[in-house]
Amino acid sequence: MLYNFMNLVNPSGTTTTTSAGSTTTVHATTTTTQATTTTTTSGVVHVVLQNVAISPATVNINVGQSVTWTNNDSFNHHLVGDLGQFDSGTMPLGAVFTFKFTTAGTVTYHCSIHPSMTGTVIVH
Numbered sequence: 001m002l003y004n005f006m007n008l009v010n011p012s013g014t015t016t017t018t019s020a021g022s023t024t025t026v027h028a029t030t031t032t033t034q035a036t037t038t039t040t041t042s043g044v045v046h047v048v049l050q051n052v053a054i055s056p057a058t059v060n061i062n063v064g065q066s067v068t069w070t071n072n073d074s075f076n077h078h079l080v081g082d083l084g085q086f087d088s089g090t091m092p093l094g095a096v097f098t099f100k101f102t103t104a105g106t107v108t109y110h111c112s113i114h115p116s117m118t119g120t121v122i123v124h
Contacts, residue, residue, distance in 0.1 A: 046068050049071045053117060058119065058121075059120075062124050063104050063124070065123075067099055069091070069096070072094075079110070080109060081109045082110065086099045105123055107121045
């Protein structure tokens, strides 16, 4: 079973949980990493949306881990699982979306606003 939730983090570090589809404007600063694949066995994997790209585009995680996406672009993004596994809602600049993966498998996703933006989460 996959769980769908959205966490928005403001610059002071306060987290607000909202339902998918709601829009909240927050501004935060994050660091961009340039990688094509990331593998981790603990904690949260961080993915950045910047320059109309997803970085890293592919991540490897274990069942029960989460992926956090941060929008560093000055325009909105909207991430959705290709098979409906998750929906970030509209993500303005600085918005953060976190999803916990509870089932093994490969999840492909894209930005519904910018279809060329695609990514993959491989859950072991």
